Amino acid sequence: MMGAPVDDPVELMLERAPLSFSVTVLSNRDSSGSEVEIIRLPAGESTAVEDELRLAWPPGVFSLSHIAIPFRPADPLYGDGSATESGATESRLVLGAIAPRGERSVLALTPNYFLRLRYNPFYDFQATKIQSWLGRLEKE
Structure with a gap:
């Protein structure tokens, strides 16, 4: 059975942290721009790290x-x-x-x-x- 659709995968991974594996999400930096950023949750951690990617849609x-x-x-x-x-x-x-x-x-x-x-x-x-x-x- 499938769960409800996920609006924010970053929020979902943080709710389930710490995880036994790393998760990396490429996401829009903000809702009005085309720049993307990396949001990474290292294995065993509960806090995500954000990095500028210098890429855009x-x-x-x-x-x-x-x-x-x-x-x-x-x-x-x-x-x-x-x-x-x-x-x-x-x-x-x-x-x-x-x-x-x-x-x-x-x-x-x-x-x-x-x-x-x-x-x-x-x-x-x-x-x-x-x-x-x-x-x-x-x-x-």
């Missing part, structure tokens, strides 16, 4: 879909359309940048389907953290 992007997590903005299929292949002169389908226009009810998919972000604007941050973690595992 790209213009027009306000949330991250779970399907976007593994894809970088320059992904040739799911990215933002910025990927270029050397010598490529033809246009190609980029699912992350589709913006269909036309008559209603013509497509089998609803317009909402195309609004979903298909790439992770914070991919580089995520990849760096994962590589760091894997490096620590190798040393153990």
